[in-house]
Structure formats: structure tokens, C-alpha cells
Amino acid sequence: MQLQLIDYAIMxxxxxxxxxxxxxxxxYMRTSADFFLSGRSIPAWVCGLAFLSANLGAxxxxxxxxxxxxYGIATCHFYWLGAIPAxxxxxxFMMPFYYGSKARSVPEYLKLRFDERTRCFNSMTFxxxxxxxSGISMNALAQLLHSLLGWNYYMSLVISSAVVLVYVLKGGLxxxxxxxxxxxxxxxxxxxxxxxxxxxxxxxxxALKDILHGVSQDPTKLGLNTSHNFGPDAWTSIWTPIIxxxxxxxxxxxxxxxxxxxxxxxxxxxxxxxxxxxxxxxxAKDMSSxxxxxxxxxxxxxxxxxxVILPGxxxxxxxxxxxxxxxxxxxxxxxxxxxxxxxxxxxxxxxQSGTDAATASISTAVGRKLDSDKVAALLKDEAAQPLSDExxxxxxxxxxxxxxxxxxxxxxxxxxxxxGLMGLALTALLASFMSGMAGNVTAFNTVWxxxxxxxxxxxxxxxxxxxxxxxxxxxVGILLSGGCALIARNYSNAMDIIQLVFGFVNAxxxxxxxxGMFWKRATSLGAFLGLCGGTLTSxxxxxxxxxxxxxxxxxxxxxxxxxIFPSEMAQNFWLASFAFSSCLILxxxxxxxxxxxxxxEELNGLVYSLTEKIREPDQVWYLKPGVLGTLLLLMCLGLNxxxx
Amino acid sequence: MGLDIxxxxxxxxxxxxxxxxxxxxxxxxxxxxxxxxxxLNVNLWWGLVxxxxxxxxxxxxxxxxxxxx
Numbered sequence: 001m002q003l004q005l006i007d008y009a010i011m012x013x014x015x016x017x018x019x020x021x022x023x024x025x026x027x028y029m030r031t032s033a034d035f036f037l038s039g040r041s042i043p044a045w046v047c048g049l050a051f052l053s054a055n056l057g058a059x060x061x062x063x064x065x066x067x068x069x070x071y072g073i074a075t076c077h078f079y080w081l082g083a084i085p086a087x088x089x090x091x092x093f094m095m096p097f098y099y100g101s102k103a104r105s106v107p108e109y110l111k112l113r114f115d116e117r118t119r120c121f122n123s124m125t126f127x128x129x130x131x132x133x134s135g136i137s138m139n140a141l142a143q144l145l146h147s148l149l150g151w152n153y154y155m156s157l158v159i160s161s162a163v164v165l166v167y168v169l170k171g172g173l174x175x176x177x178x179x180x181x182x183x184x185x186x187x188x189x190x191x192x193x194x195x196x197x198x199x200x201x202x203x204x205x206x207a208l209k210d211i212l213h214g215v216s217q218d219p220t221k222l223g224l225n226t227s228h229n230f231g232p233d234a235w236t237s238i239w240t241p242i243i244x245x246x247x248x249x250x251x252x253x254x255x256x257x258x259x260x261x262x263x264x265x266x267x268x269x270x271x272x273x274x275x276x277x278x279x280x281x282x283x284a285k286d287m288s289s290x291x292x293x294x295x296x297x298x299x300x301x302x303x304x305x306x307x308v309i310l311p312g313x314x315x316x317x318x319x320x321x322x323x324x325x326x327x328x329x330x331x332x333x334x335x336x337x338x339x340x341x342x343x344x345x346x347x348x349x350x351x352q353s354g355t356d357a358a359t360a361s362i363s364t365a366v367g368r369k370l371d372s373d374k375v376a377a378l379l380k381d382e383a384a385q386p387l388s389d390e391x392x393x394x395x396x397x398x399x400x401x402x403x404x405x406x407x408x409x410x411x412x413x414x415x416x417x418x419x420g421l422m423g424l425a426l427t428a429l430l431a432s433f434m435s436g437m438a439g440n441v442t443a444f445n446t447v448w449x450x451x452x453x454x455x456x457x458x459x460x461x462x463x464x465x466x467x468x469x470x471x472x473x474x475x476v477g478i479l480l481s482g483g484c485a486l487i488a489r490n491y492s493n494a495m496d497i498i499q500l501v502f503g504f505v506n507a508x509x510x511x512x513x514x515x516g517m518f519w520k521r522a523t524s525l526g527a528f529l530g531l532c533g534g535t536l537t538s539x540x541x542x543x544x545x546x547x548x549x550x551x552x553x554x555x556x557x558x559x560x561x562x563x564i565f566p567s568e569m570a571q572n573f574w575l576a577s578f579a580f581s582s583c584l585i586l587x588x589x590x591x592x593x594x595x596x597x598x599x600x601e602e603l604n605g606l607v608y609s610l611t612e613k614i615r616e617p618d619q620v621w622y623l624k625p626g627v628l629g630t631l632l633l634l635m636c637l638g639l640n641x642x643x644x
Numbered sequence: 645m646g647l648d649i650x651x652x653x654x655x656x657x658x659x660x661x662x663x664x665x666x667x668x669x670x671x672x673x674x675x676x677x678x679x680x681x682x683x684l685n686v687n688l689w690w691g692l693v694x695x696x697x698x699x700x701x702x703x704x705x706x707x708x709x710x711x712x713x
Contacts, residue, residue, distance in 0.1 A: 006667050009660060010660060017656045024647055185653060189697065193690045197681055418677050420667045421689040424660070424694075584695045 003149065007423030014186065014427045015163055018434065021182070022175040027205040030228045032467040035172035037104060037283055039112025042174070044289035046181050048296025053180035056187060057436020058429065060138040060306055062144065066180060066405035069328070070310025071251045071569075072212065072235030073643060074242060075312075077258060077306045082267030083301055083572050084636045087294040088629040090272045090281075095625075096614055097517050098278060099290040101555025101604050105282075106275040113516045113606045114524035115597070116455070121531055123451035124507045126275060127444055131477060133276075134440035135484020140406060144487065148410045149426075157485065161478050162573040163563075164437045168474055173283060173446070176438040183431035188300075190428020191307055191409075197416040198314040201323065209236045211317040219250065221318055222328065235313065238643045239416060251549075252567030269506035270632075274512050276443040291625045302639065304456040315408045328403035329411040330370065341365040342392050349382040356499030361388055366396060374399035432583070443468045444477045492496040504542070507576035508534020508583035515587050520600070520607045526591030541575045650705035657698030665691030 029035050055212060067075040084436075103109040107126065111119035138157055145151040147152045201210050215222060216234035233251055234241040242247035242258055253261075271294070281293035318326040344365040348358035359372040378395045381387060387395075413425040427441060449470045454461070458469075512531050515522040543559035546552055547568040552561055556571060565571040603610050623626060668688030671677055678685055 009663065013660060013663075017652055021647070021649075021652055023653075028647075178647065178652075181649050182653050182656065183696075185657070188695060190659070193686055197684075197686070201682060213675065416681050418671075418681050418687060420664055421681065421690060424664065424690070518666075595649070 001485040003422065003426075006420050007426065011418075011427050011430065012424035013053075014431065017182065018167055019163060021179050022170035025171030025175045025178065027169075028174065029303045029467075030450070032470065033104075034174070035467050035470055036449065038172070038177060040283060041285050042283045042289075043179060044284060044292045045296055046177060047280050047284045047293040049184045049300075050177035051293050052179040052297040052301055053184040053187070053435045054176075054280060054439030055277055056184070056304075056432055057133075057137045057437070057439070058141045058144075058433035059133070059436060060204060061187070061327075061429070061432050062140050062406050063410060064305075064308040064313075065312040067377045068309035069316045069405050069408050070312070071315060071405075072216070072621045073236050073250070073305075073309065074249060074251055074314075075309045076238055076639075076643065077262060078267075079301060080307055080495060080636050080639050081258065081263040082237070084632060085263070086267040086271035086299045087301065089268065090278075091291050091294040092606075092625045092629045093270055093297075094353035094513070094517060095281060095294070096287065096611065097608075099282060099284070099287055099604055100611070100614075102218070103282075104450050105446055106273060106278055108449060109606070110512075110516070110527075111451075111455075113598075113603070114527045115521075115636065117523065117528045118512070118531060119451060119455070121456075121528065122509065125535070127447055127452070129505050130276065130440045130444045130447075130590050131480045132484050132488075134267045134437055134444075134477075134481035135442075135486075137433060137489040138481055138486035139488040139595045143428070143489070144410050144429070147329075147404075147407060148414060153475045157482060160433055161437065161482065164434050164441065165475065168438055168441055168445075169471055171633040172470070173279065173442045176442045177283060179438065183435040184300075185638045186431040187428045187435075190424045190431070191311075192415050193421060194416055194425050195307060195311055195314070198311060198318070198412050201312050201416070202314055202317045202321070202458045208314065208317045211320050212236050212313065215316055215320045216250075222316065225622050234318070238640065239644060243451075246566040246570060252565070253573055254560055255572045256449050257522050257570055257577065261575075261577045265507050265510060265576040266573065267360035269510035269576070273506060273509045275447060279443050279446065287614065288619060288623075288625075291629070292623070295628045295632060296623060300634060302632070303540050310410055312405070312408050315412060319403075324415075326411075326415060328405075330397070330402075331404035331407070334585050337366050337398075338389075338393055341396060342389055345378065345382060345392055345396075349379045351597050354377070354445065357471035362396070369401045370396070371401040437478075441477050441482070442472055445473045445544050446478075448473045464559060504535060504579075507579040509537060511580050511583040511587060515584070515591075516607070518608045519591075520588060520603055520609055521591055521596065523591045524597050525594045526587045526589075528582045530587030533577045533586040536574055537582040538579040542571075545571055545575070547571045585590050648705050650701045650710065654698045654700075654702030654705055657694050658702060659698070661691045661693070661695030661698055663691070664688075665695060667691070 028039075033039055064075060064078070072558070098106070098109060101109055101112055103112055105123075107119045107123035110122050138161065141160065142153045144155045145156040146153045157626060167179060171178070197206065199205065202211065209473060211233040212235040216230045216232055218229060228247075229247060230250065242251075242253065243253055246252045246254050279288045284290035284293055315326075315328060319328045320325075341362060344362045348361060355372055355376045359370055359375045363370045363374060374395070378399065382392070410429070412421065417425050420494075449466050452471055454466055458465075508531055511534060513525050516527060540559070542556050544557065545565060546555060546557035546561055546563040547565050547570070550556065550568070555568065565574065600610055605611050616624065664687050664700070668685050668691055672685050672688065
């Protein structure tokens with residue numbers, strides 16, 4: 001792929017504008033509250049789009065398209081079963097406590113409601129998770145740019161993080177949020193034409209459905225990672241393949257895991273407690289704007305599957321028909337792996353140990369799964385007449401068995417975009433990366449400065465001191481993310497691993513917030529031990545279970561193999577369900593056994609039953625959160641039924 | 645905050661849209677280049693879409709600026 005001048009010009013204009021916004025906002029950054037909280041002055045629609053955009057990192061785009069290819073339209077459950085109801089719940093029921101308590105962060109709410117221990121635990125785990133999420137996203141971007149454009153892995157990391165660094169340092173949360181709005185439009189307008197061209201090429205939605213009916217009855221033909229066939233609806237219906245059980249859908253999940261694990265625990269745990277997104281709502285100018293933030297965000301979120309999941313399905317459809325020579329992308333074998341691989345090929349071609357053993361040994365050398373028929377053909381040719389190293393390299397690359405699903409979205413971009421549109425689509429990818437990264441960095445620097453540094457390391461310093469600390473830690477956070485990016489290189493599907501991390505940290509957390517906000521009897525000891533117990537449960541659960549096809553180790557069962565799940569996704573959903581339930585039960589039991597530490601007066605504004613209901617008599621009826629929320633849920637239900 | 649974000653968004657997309665549309669016009673005769681995009685001059689058409697989007701954003705930003713004064 002060779003980029004033209006026009007493509008670089010588009011990227012530069014974009015970079016110029018985001019950096020320019022940072023500089024334009026610099027003069028408003030006077031106090032630490034301006035830097036970390038935007039001085040609570042942002043209008044609702046900006047908060048709403050920033051709320052969405054902070055979550056729409058490169059990981060979301062790349063991972064959702066990958067899941068769209070692997071699992072089909074059922075991936076929409078992440079949106080229509082998970083995100084939307086959770087966002088409605090946040091706006092209608094939880095936001096009054098986050099915003100009304102005047103807490104500066106989610107961990108600080110925990111301190112006000114419970115005590116320092118819970119806050120400390122939450123802020124530390126959150127800090128670690130944010131850095132990891134950011135690192136995984138960085139890795140995804142750099143690998144894509146490397147494999148498709150030949151850009152240097154480290155170079156693309158350094159340049160794109162440097163841009164984020166500059167505008168976050170200059171304009172703090174305000175510039176992160178304002179650029180997120182700009183990036184939101186960039187992402188939508190940059191990818192929409194690619195998806196449209198893809199859909200047109202494959203013959204429209206109903207033609208795509210027909211093709212995918214065929215694919216689901218013979219998924220192995222495309223190297224879709226499944227050992228058996230499904231009913232015709234497996235890729236094109238969201239509920240029909242889930243209801244009969246794990247064997248009937250490529251996700252390998254059952255209805256309970258889907259509803260309770262993903263729809264309730266994971267989604268509510270993410271959208272209702274994750275400071276990354278909630279920070280955007282907390283920056284709103286008043287209570288009703290704060291409550292409308294997630295509700296405004298829910299509208300485009302509901303339509304996003306067309307932009308992020310559909311490309312994956314289109315790619316599978318195109319690959320299946322073989323139309324215009326499209327095939328699913330494959331990861332380039334790294335140059336470092338070839339010397340050992342060539343030795344393995346040469347030795348396997350001379351000894352007659354059988355194809356399976358030879359494929360296994362060469363696969364290990366290459367570090368990727370290989371197709372045994374193609375390896376056998378290669379060995380036969382090599383035995384007949386020694387091939388050159390270059391030939392072996394090409395044949396090995398061609399013998400890769402598993403497609404690289406993370407490359408799906410960029411493979412469509414490179415297929416359909418002429419110079420010009422190409423620059424726009426790549427800029428959209430960069431924009432999504434930057435919005436996700438800036439989101440993580442601003443959440444990280446706030447939690448570090450207010451909840452760890454000011455709380456424990458250096459209390460009672462001047463405001464200027466904390467603002468400077470925020471700037472230093474912005475730099476540190478970006479460097480740490482870079483380190484995590486290198487760790488993340490070992491995983492094939494970025495979404496699965498991030499779900500796993502969320503399962504460890506977020507799943508039990510939602511139980512703590514639910515009880516904290518809606519049950520005044522929950523005590524601080526109960527909350528703290530419940531949270532520890534819940535997180536410990538996730539760890540133990542992960543240590544005792546594994547997904548079929550994975551070896552015991554990093555992907556689970558490092559204690560012993562008690563339960564084997566049909567897929568990693570099922571494992572994650574069940575893990576979340578267990579962690580949440582154990583945290584809930586532990587917190588209730590311990591709370592009842594201990595005496596209350598906070599009086600009713602202290603909990604005013606923090607707990608539902610002790611807080612006066614918000615009355616907004618001057619609010620027009622159709623802008624009331626309850627009305628908006630109900631409307632959103634009805635639309636969501638409609639989508640579920642339509643694609644049933 | 646004193647910055648209306650619609651202003652930079654509007655400016656950026658009118659600029660990008662104009663650039664893309666002009667590039668599309670200039671390369672319109674090159675049919676080999678647009679083979680990949682199903683023989684559509686997507687640069688021209690999508691450039692116009694971006695331009696209109698940017699202009700609408702600018703319009704509202706300037707409208708609120710003048711109505712304040």
C-alpha cells in the first residue's frame with residue numbers, strides 16, 4: 001500500500017485541528033478543576049458525544065469488526081442488550097448520585113459512600129486497567145499500520161501518542177472531550193463510505209444474508225474457527241442461534257450467560273462504574289445535562305453496529321463468494337521467525353515423521369497455526385527439489401490457517417478506497433485511536449492525582465501543585481501504556497482479553513455500586529470485603545476454567561481444569577456472573593453482620609432512599625430522563641425483535 | 645468554556661470536503677483509479693457530503709455567535 005500526497009494532507013489537516021484545539025483551550029486551564037473536570041461547564045450534547053467517543057477506541061472498531069466476522073450479527077448484543085440499557089440506567093438512576101455528590105471521580109464517590117479502603121482498591125485497579133486498555137489499543141493500531149501500510153511499529157506508536165500527549169497537556173479534559181466530538185464525526189464520516197461500498201459490492205443486505213446463510217452451514221471452509229456447522233441463521237440472527245444453546249452459535253454461549261453475564265453484569269459494570277466514560281458526564285454544566293449525557297450517547301450507539309459490526313460480516317461474505325478476489329487478511333509472519341522455520345521445513349522434509357508432527361513443529365517455529373495440507377505440499381516439493389529460502393517464506397505465509405480478524409476493517413479500506421478517500425478512512429482510524437487513548441489518559445491522570453496522590457502521598461498541597469502533577473502523570477501514563485502495548489502483542493482477538501480484564505475488575509464492582517446507591521444498610525466493611533471477595537472469585541474462576549481449544553495457562557485453568565467452556569466468550573461471561581454474585585452475596589452478608597458506620601445525614605445525596613427526588617418542573621416533558629430512557633429502551637427492543 | 649466546538653468541526657470538514665472534491669474533479673478522468681471504488685468517483689461525491697456537513701456546522705456556530713451579540 002502506497003499513500004499519496006493527498007492522503008498525508010488529510011491526516012495533517014486533522015492533526016493540525018486537534019492540536020489547535022488543545023492550544024486554543026490552554027488559556028482556560030487555570031485550576032486543577034479546569035484541567036481534570038473541565039470546570040463542570042460543558043453542554044450536554046458535547047458530553048454525550050465525548051462519552052461515546054472515549055469508548056470508541058481503535059480497539060472497539062477493530063475488535064467489533066473482528067467479532068462481526070467471527071460471530072456474525074449476534075455481536076450486536078454488546079450494543080442492544082448490553083450498552084443501551086446500561087446507559088439508560090446510568091442516566092436515569094445513577095447519575096444523580098455521581099453528579100449530585102460533587103465527587104470528582106468514581107473512586108471518590110466510593111470514599112464518600114463507604115471509606116478509604118474501597119476507594120484505594122478501586123482507584124488502583126482502575127489505574128492498572130486503564131493503562132492496559134490503552135496499551136492494547138496502541139498495539140492494535142501499530143500492528144495494523146505495520147502490516148497494511150508497512151509503517152514502522154514503534155514509529156506509528158510514538159507519533160500518534162505524541163499528538164495525544166500535546167493536546168491533553170495543553171487543554172486537559174476539556175480538550176480531550178472537545179477533540180473527542182470532532183473525532184466522533186471523523187470516525188463516522190471516514191468509515192461510512194467504506195461500509196457503503198462494501199455493502200454495495202456484496203449485493204446489498206439481503207444478498208449478504210443469503211451468502212451468510214451458506215457460510216454458517218460450512219464455516220470451516222473459510223477458516224472461521226469452528227469445528228462444526230451451524231443452522232443457516234447463525235450469522236444473521238441475534239437470538240435464533242443463541243436460544244438452542246452453546247452448540248448452535250459460533251460464540252458458544254447460552255441464553256443465561258448472554259443475558260446475565262453480558263447484558264447485565266459486564267455491560268452495567270462497564271457503563272455504570274467506569275470512570276473513563278462517567279468522567280465525561282461529570283464534566284457537564286448542570287445536573288440535567290449530566291443525566292442526559294448517556295441518553296444522548298445512546299442514540300448513535302444504537303446505530304453503531306452498522307458501522308463497526310457490519311464490515312466484519314461484509315468481509316466474510318466477500319471472502320465466501322470470492323468476489324473480486326477478496327480473501328480474509330492474514331497476519332504477516334515476522335522476519336525473526338523465518339530462520340527457525342526454514343530449518344524446521346528442511347529437517348521435516350528429510351525425515352518421514354508424518355505430516356501432523358511436521359505441521360506442529362513448523363507451526364511452533366512460525367508462531368502461527370498452519371494448514372496441514374499446504375504444509376504437506378510444501379514438504380513434498382522441498383523433498384523433490386530443495387526450494388529457495390524466499391520460496392519457502394512465501395509458501396509458509398500462504399499456509400497460514402487462521403485469518404487475522406483484527407485486520408478485517410483495514411482490508412476493506414485498502415480494497416475500496418482510492419487515494420483521497422484512503423486518507424480519510426485512515427484518519428478516521430487514527431481518530432478512533434486517539435479518542436480512546438485520550439479518554440484513558442484523562443481518566444488515569446485524574447484518578448492518580450485526586451485519588452492516589454492527593455489522598456495518600458501528598459495531601460494539603462497547593463492547587464497548582466496538583467495541576468502540575470496531573471501533567472507529569474499524563475506523560476507517565478502514556479509511557480506505561482506503551483509498555484502494555486508490547487505485552488498485548490500475544491493475543492489474537494483483542495476484544496476477548498479486554499473482556500477478561502473487565503471481568504476481573506468491573507464485574508464485582510457493579511454489585512458494590514448497586515448496593516451502595518440503593519441500599520442504605522450496606523456498610524463500608526461489607527463493601528470492601530465484598531469487592532475483594534468478588535475480585536478473588538474472578539481470579540479463582542479463571543484459574544479453574546478454560547475454553548475448549550485453549551491450553552491451560554495464561555488463558556485459564558492455571559490451578560486445575562474444573563470446567564471447560566465452549567468458547568472464551570462463554571468463559572468470560574460466566575466469570576463475570578460468578579464474580580458479581582459472590583460480591584453481592586458477600587457484601588449483603590457482611591453488611592448485615594456489621595453495624596453501620598455512616599448515619600442517614602452523612603448518606604444524604606449518596607443513597608437513593610435518603611436523597612430527595614430531583615424535580616425539574618421547568619423541564620419540557622420530552623427531555624425528562626425517564627421519558628427519554630423509556631423511548632430508548634423501546635427502540636432497542638424493536639431492534640432486537642427486527643433482527644431476531 | 646469559551647470555545648464553540650462546532651466552529652473547528654465546521655472549519656475542518658469544509659476544508660477536507662473541498663480538498664477531497666477538488667481532488668475528485670481533478671482525477672475524475674482516471675478511470676483506473678476509481679476501479680477499486682466500484683467505478684464511482686467517491687472522492688468527488690463524499691467530498692461534497694463532507695463539505696455540506698461542515699457548512700451546516702459552521703452555519704449553526706455562526707448563528708449562535710451572532711444571536712448572542
